[in-house]
Amino acid sequence: MRVLVLTKPFGALPPEELAARLAQAGADGADLLVRDGQTVTPGTAWRTAETARALRGNGLELGLVSTDLTSADSEAERVIGHCAEAGVPLLRVGFYRYEAGADFAAGLDRARRDLAGLAELAGRHGVRLVLALHHGTLHPSAAHAVRLLAGRDDVLVHPDPGNQAKEGSEDWRLSLDTLGGLDRIGCVGVKNAVWEPGETQGSWHCRWQPLADGGVVPWPTILPGLAGLGYTGPLSLHVHHPADNPFAAVRRDLGYLRGLRSEPRITPLAR
Template sequence: MHVLVLTKPFGALPPGELAARLAEAGADGADLLVRDGQTVTPSTSRRLAKTVRALRANGLDPGLVSTDLTSADGEAERVIGHCAEAGVPLMRAGFYRYDAGLDHASELNRARRDFAGLAELAARHGVRLVLALHHGTLHPSAAHAVRLLAGADVLVHPDPGNQAKEGSEDWRLTLDVLGGPERVGCVGVKNAVWRPGEARGSWNCDWQPLADGGVVPWPTILPGLTDLGYTGPFSLHVHYPTDDPFAAVRRDLGYLRGLRSEPRITSSAR
């Protein structure tokens, strides 16, 4: 199991400190978020090379860069170019948000055009583009993602935790719809729990530590992915509140890797 850690909870740490602390926490690599307030921002994307060098110096894989890019504009040209120069193999595109107040067909067509342009730009630089399955978007599930991709030669980033925000999708159906594990660039790992809301009859889906369990059946999903031949990376996300995100990463990594040695939990649904 090759586990990257999304750098979102660590803010704007200097590259050397970020890399050293990720290595100390036990990560195999980084899912480096390029966003304002982070180690690398869209306006400082030149720092990607320095950050990647720091990761590699600490024995870490700069396996994925996650961005908010949704179209092939000047910012995308700059960020993707710096990913290529740094030797980053995969880049996650941004999110194409769903708005119930807008015409869905028109918004889907716009997103298709923008994504196709972004994928073409990435391909010119030799960087493989990845689209994440994410709640609140036009691509919350495999079926919706396939409609947006429209045959583009890119990879998909399933994330059962994200998908739990809008219900759930059988992880095997996700892979079947995408065309198998070879279409998967990375798998997001986190968990959530549904809790009663303040209003009568309402419910909220909140993030919680992976080690505390939740609605996503990781003890079933992990061996199942192995059986289907998935050999790509996982990206661990610490989205829940914590005073020490590195300690949270260490605990969740221990739990995740421990699942590989536990007796299998199988399902009779297939």
């Protein structure tokens, strides 16, 4: 399992500096976020190839590009085209948001149509799409993702137990079984969170937590369990918690993650 690092915390660093710093931190590669204020933006998608070259020059890979794309428009054509030119194998689509009180069936149908258009566009360029399980969307869990992806086998899924903790939790083995097994998994997002009392009496809120400090997601069970099942795809480490030095935070979380990844003992799994 190679460990990619989501580049969100690093802002608009030049590609060479981003690549060098990630190598120093101990990453295997990058999950490049294409968004305004980042190294590569939708308007500078041509820099994807430049970033890929910088990463390769430092012994790293550009294993995943994460985007906010939700439909097959001109921006999607440009971003996906440049990803293809750079040899990017996987592209994470954006989030199809859930709107309480809106017509759920109509929203789901619209999301299916938009995703179908994106998948067809990506297919023409030879890039595989992945859909992240994410809070606040029509796809927060494996079951909801399967409903959105009904009839499609050209889009992989990006489980993310940390994201799922924002709305509760889902047994990671249940997620895999619901999705149909490891063949449907493109990447696994890695981060942790904690629930704590809110400012209003009786209220609670969920905040991001350094991976190395633990949290509500049982990574010491999940990582050996994935290895035991034969998962060899990428992990994407997300450092969303506040950090004065994001590269130091990445280095610390990477060290913890590598310890779990190399753990030879496989936790017995109940079926």
